[in-house]
Amino acid sequence: MLRKFSNSRTLADNVKLGSLTAFSSGMVNVISVIIFFAFTSNVTGHYAVLAEEIAKGNWYQAGVVASWILLFFFGGFTANLIIINFNKTNSYLAHSVPIILEIICLLIVGSYIQFYYKESLVETEVLVGLMLFAMGIQNGLTASISNSAVKTTHLTGLTTDLGMLFSMFTKKEYRENKQLREKAKVQVTIMSSYLLGGIAAGLIYLNIAYNVFYIVCLFLLVVIGYDFYRLRVSRYVSASQPFLRIHYYGRNKKRNGKRNELQKV
């Protein structure tokens, strides 16, 4: 899910990443609306609200909404900054760190609500900002590593793309195009997961309240853990199989010496 970058990603990689992250962002969005009365996984509405507040002369609210938009922006900025700087040294780590940051943000929100939240407006504004930052990170990460094929925190572009795709599928030549069919599969998966996440959050909130944040973190841990597990398994297999080991070392330019050594043996 996280190891592969850009065009080397398969349909399965994108579907898995898209479904898990869209499910978690759907949950986050619904929970934030229930608890804080503010959307946190998309910013289109916030732009409209910002314009409205400026027009009304409500400068305080305009400032709050502007800071929320900026935090979403900085989320995307941070995620991509980490990826472009560390992708060459360790792609798995470069792709995991943004998710870890997102988990930390959501854990802070969940724990704060659990232990300290007094429902003051400042608290609400800060916590919503933190959630928007987390969602910016997630959206930045998924879009960056999938070459913009996977965007999981909002559905405006996705719904437009789906509309276009389904109009193209009225023609046989497009229906037979594998790339377009795969794109539609990814988009439909993201859409359904986002919706399911939202419904699940709305239903389980009635029983477990703010603990929903911990469940979202669990989903994100699965995203990180899945690739970690795959990495460990592939390393174990290649290390215990000489031919695979030669192949593994052969891929790593820094270990060319080790490869030659193994070939001699």
Next chain:
Amino acid sequence: MRVVIVYLGVIVLLTSGVISLMANDISPESKLLGEWKEVSWEFEKLDETGGQEFWGISKSITDQLKKEISRELAFHEAETWKFYPDGKISLEGENGKRSSLFWRLKGRGHVLKLFGHADSIEHYQIQKLTEDTMEIHFNTDLQARGIVKMTFKKIMNQ
């Protein structure tokens, strides 16, 4: 190095822009504190054809209808709302009837939450909040008309 300086400059510029916006206004929580007198009840959404009436339904709400609409609501028959900084709200009716509830603001300060009344939690949309005027909207299904607009004026001698 130059790029870092440019980026830091942009971040500082954006942050100071947001801070100066917020510094030039009062927070909705502070605006809300004090005593508010209810001045009017109206239906906000009425398909007007020029006049004040449509299909025989007037835009303004009569006292009888007001009582009907607010029968199950936390602020039933209250005409003066007093917001305290500790999150309490005192509601006073014309007949001297007084009740005490709790208030919180949600979202960006556009949703008023009232609770402490018969285990129910009520949310009202604050459509307008200035130093001296407050407009609260809420939905009602009575007469199937939709949104009710309550207007308040602040009692300034507080």
